Amino acid sequence: MLSWARKRQLAYGGIVALFFVLVIGAPFFARTIRGPSCIDGRQNGSETGAxxxxxxxLLCPNTAAEPRTIWQRVFPEGGGIASAVLYAENPNKNxxxxxxxxxxxxxxxAGILVAEKRVTALIPSNGTFAVFAPNLFVGERVPVRASFERTALISWHRNVLPLDAVRVERLQFSLIPQPRVQAEIATTLKNPVNATAIAILYDEDGNAVGASQTIAEQVRAGANTPISFVWRAPFARTPVRAEVLAAAHAVR
Structure with missing residues (x-):
């Protein structure tokens, strides 16, 4: 017959063994018996990569088409500050x-680098988009050219909201007393979204002369969200037309 001390040792040993089974064995068992998933770090199921x-x-690397650059510009804003815009097209429909x-x-x-900055961009599917880089410190130098370069491969996803997830409505552009753009962001989606909106001003020859960016939060169907942009620094050429590009992302 086992002594009380021996029974206690066996009980403690059983508890320790059960702990190791639950902590170490259970996750291994779960990984072994569960079906393929998109977060298990392995290529399985219908996946064409891990x-x-x-x-x-998530699309596998090098399976989506690269964005096509249409133009890229830098805009002096005074006070030693400039901004820059990349205007491009995403040919991937989905x-x-x-x-x-x-x-x-x-x-x-003179081709001398006067400022650089890292930015990230929300790229909607199947359409034109813009990348805005604000607050570039150029000091007393006069910037004349901007170049946007990708620093890593783009991670393409099928669940990014499409270009038509939001619309720009009631766009108004005026020069007096200051260049100003006003518009509304609308959506027909069931759930609210946030939208990144970039306004671009053009001169009479169709050249971009200025840009700005804002965020419209909690855009809901049936309740448009107003946005506005104001420029205080003078332009080298008078703008005559405005364009606003908007891209939506789900509220987290």
């Missing part, structure tokens, strides 16, 4: 990116 392609929202990584470099007329 956790990408097939039924996964894929976008949440945080495409870019580095913008700004040069003067």
């Amino acid at each position: 956790d990408c392609g097939g039924a996964c929202a 894929a976008g990116a949440f945080d495409a990584p870019y580095q913008v470099k700004v040069y003067d007329s």
Whole structure:
């Protein structure tokens, strides 16, 4: 017959063994018996790579088309500050990116680098988009050229909201007393979204002369969200037209 001390030792040993089974064995068992998923770090199911392609929202590297640059500009804003814009097109009909990584470099007329900055961009599927880089410190140098370069591969996803998830409505542009753009962001989606809106001003020849960015939060169907942009620094050429590009992302 076991003594009381021996019974207690066996009980403690059983508790320790059960602990190791639950902490170490259970996760291993779960990984072994559960079906394929897009977050298990392995290529399985219909995937064409580890956790990408097939039924996964994430596309595998080099399976999506690269964005096409249409133009890129730098805009002096006075006080030693400039901003820059990349205007591009995403040819992928069903894929976008949440945080495409870019580095913008700004040069003067002698080709000398005067400012650089890393930014990320929300790229909606199937359409034009803009990347805005604000607050570039150029000091007393006069920036004349901007170059946007990707710093890493873009992670393309199928679940990025499409370009038509939000609309720009009631766009108004005026020059008096200051250049100003006013508009409303609308959506027909069931759930509220946030929208990144970039306004671009053009001169009579169609050249971009200024840009600005704002965020419209909690945009809901049936209740448009007003946005506005104001420029205080003078432009080298008078703007005559405004365009606003908006991209939506789900509220987290």
